[in-house]
Amino acid sequence: MTIARLKKLTVVGPASSEADAMEALQDLGCMHLVPLAPPPEQPEDAKGREAKDAYTALRFLTVIPDQRRQVLRDSAFDIHAFVPEVMELRARLRETRDRRDFLAHRISEVRPWGDLIFPPKEELAGNHLWFYKLPLKERDALDSLEIPWQIVHRDHLHYYVVLISRDEPDTDLLPVPRTHTGALPVSELEAQLEEAEIEIEELQAERQGLTRFVTLMRQQMSQAETRAELEYGRQQVLRDESLFAVQGWVPGDREEEILSTADRLGLAALVEEPQRDETPPTLLEQPEDRESGVDLVMFYQVPNYRDWDPSIIVSVSFALFFAMILADAAYGLIIAAIIAAMWSKLGENGHLRSWRRLLCVVAAATVIYGVMIGSYMGYAPPEGSFLASLKVLSVDDFSTMMVLSVTIGVLHLVLANTVAALNRWGTNAAWASLGWCAVLFGGLVYWLAGGNDWSTLGIALLAGGFLGILVFSSDRKVDKPIDLFWRVIGGLQGLAGSMGAFGDVLSYMRLFALGLASASLALTFNDLASQVREAVPGMGLLLALLIFLIGHTLNFALAIMSGVVHGLRLNYIEFFKWGLTEEGTAFRPFARKEVQE
Incomplete structure (x- = not known):
């Protein structure tokens, strides 16, 4: 690509x-x-509210799972009249649902006082009823009241108290605010709730009926978008x-x-x-089956036109980082099972097939890395088994995992600088990038050598790399003595990035930390399930199974989230920082809009 x-x-x-x-x-x-003419509005803005309503209406209809048989030909269908109809239905449905939810909440609040039917005002001699939901522990607050009160109901948490007073009691009279019950009895509220439920069913049926026009709506929307795109293009013509x-x-x-x-x-x-x-x-x-890599790259940053395409490297490194963060072969198999269940859906078009391919790579990498560290939902393979012989790493071996994470980080950043140097070949910036390669690799060699003979090589690489950065970080030509001064200042500014490079390398420690956290959580849930099974006779097995399933579901979700977020972060922040120079502008073709599927 x-x-x-x-x-x-x-x-x-x-x-x-x-x-x-x-x-x-x-x-x-x-x-x-x-x-060539003054910049126009974007086409989606130029279409205004009508286009936004059309998209909203389309989403409102397409989220229904069982749609009606599609009408493919209807000369009388007019999207300009159809969209307002759908939007009005949507507003009525939302309003009715809000009323239903309000009535259900009001009924739950009023029911403890019974089916209240308020007497006429003249029978209360100008007094009013005020309702309070008082916690049991606040019972003593009633004894100090100087106005009539009555407890009409009690449950395991509250007293339901009615006060009689001409004016609303002070807010600090009782330690809780008063409850607003409204003027309608529970029976009337329940009748209104039933009417609202029936109205929602009727509106849903009407919504279901309108889904028969979704295909026609998509076709006319595409035609309208094509016309808007053409108008957008004509606004840029010089004439x-x-x-x-x-x-x-x-x-x-x-x-x-x-x-x-x-x-x-x-x-x-x-x-x-x-x-x-x-x-x-x-x-x-890119070929069609690699579009997912482009999606990953363009999601965060558009490479500059004179830069290079990092999509293959980002795809491969994301799969590796994701696998190290999940750190479990069984979790990888679960991902593979999910992909298999969605195989047909992910194969509907070339773009989805490219994502299916990337997900398969991610699942395979997760399984392979999980086998290498010997983790299967937190369980280790039996001693002497074939799977045990494949275990070559341990997440509990802190020193080895730390070395592995830092080494991966250094190699990732060295790769970024190497490709950047090749892309900028013939400029000072290329030699500065190679200088950073030497610094990063030299620091790794010196750290791993630990004082042995290889330390000399590490120091030599560090010295050569820092010298290259100092000399080549600036593009200023030295024609005058003052130019040499500013050239040195530019070199020193380049060297100031050393602490940033050190911090970026350490960022890759998250691969070890998050992988250890995932493995530790899995082991914790396994131990907890085992303890419950042994401690609770009879029901212990069922409780242990629930703990196991809930615990691993939670851990799997957290691991997936961490793998996606941090797997991409190391590419977007650390790798792009060293590998790409400037951000570019995405190519936006002036073209017809395809009919939406």
Whole structure:
């Protein structure tokens, strides 16, 4: 996978051909437009509220699992009238659900006082009833009241107290705020709740019926988006009374196709290589089965056009880091079982198949690493067994695991600097990156040598690396003595990154720490289940099984979360910091919108 080489295309023609030219470019779908006119609004913003409502309405209908038979042809269907209908239904359903929830809560609050039917105001001689839910331990607060009160109900936690007073009692009269019961009795509230439930069922049935138009809705939305995209493109065209001009970036391998289209339409086309002061957008070229790696990279940062594509390295290193954090072969098999259960769904299109492939690599790496450390849901394989012979590491061996984590961190950062140096070859920055490679590797050798003969090699690499960083961190040419001074200052600034490099290497210790935490939690739940089974006769086995299942489910979820977050973090923060120079702009093709599936 590489970053596609782009060329700048300028198309000029008579104003009468503008519409045909823009539609042809949209059909080709390979041009990232550069605004020659003042920058327009984004197309999704230009479509305004109507587009947002359309997407909301579509999501509202598509989340229903059992949709009606789809209507594929209906000349009377109008999305502009259909969307407001769906949005009104959505608002009514939300309002009814809110009312249902309010009534259910009010009933639970009022029920302890019984089916209250308030007497007419004149029968209370101007007094009112005030309701309080008083904890049992606060019973003594009632004895000091100077107004009439009555306990009408009691449960294992509260007294339900009614006070009689003309005015609302002071807020500090009792140690709890008063309860608002409303004026309706429980029987009336329950009747309203039943009506709300029936209304929700009717609205859900109406919603179910509208799902028959989802396919037509998607088709018309795609057509509307295509028109909006075309309008967005036309806003970037430079025009006068007789001519128009449109400019953008196109992949080099589409040049002949574009020139042929321009010639067919009688347009003038100029294709140029990007200048040094220009920064084209970034288009990552990848086969369909590797799109998941591009998704991982582009999620955090778009590489600069003149940088390199890190998607393969990020995919492989993420799988390794994820496996070390989960640190259990059985958990890897569970992931594999989940992938197998979703195999057909993950194979519906090329993009999903690329993610299926990446998940298979992640699952395989997790199983292999789990076998290497001999962990199967926290249990070790039996002594003398074949699985025991495959165990070559132990998460309890702190010194070995620390060395492994730091070594992986150093190699990861050395790889980042090496690729960066190759990409910048011929510049001072390339030699500075190689200097950092020497510093990182030399520090690792010196640390591992522990004072033996290899320490000399480590010191030599450190000295050479620091010298290279000092000399090559600045691109300033030395034409005057003052230039030498600023060149040295630039080198010292480069050396100031040493502490950052040290901290970045130590960041990889999280691989060991999180893997140890996952293994320790698994072992803890196993021990707890074993103790409960032995301590509780009869039901002990069932309780132990529940503890085992709940404990490992929790540990598995936490491990997955840690593996994803920290597995990506080490790539995004540490690796990108040393391997990529600047952030770029994603290539956004001016193209027709496909019908959503």
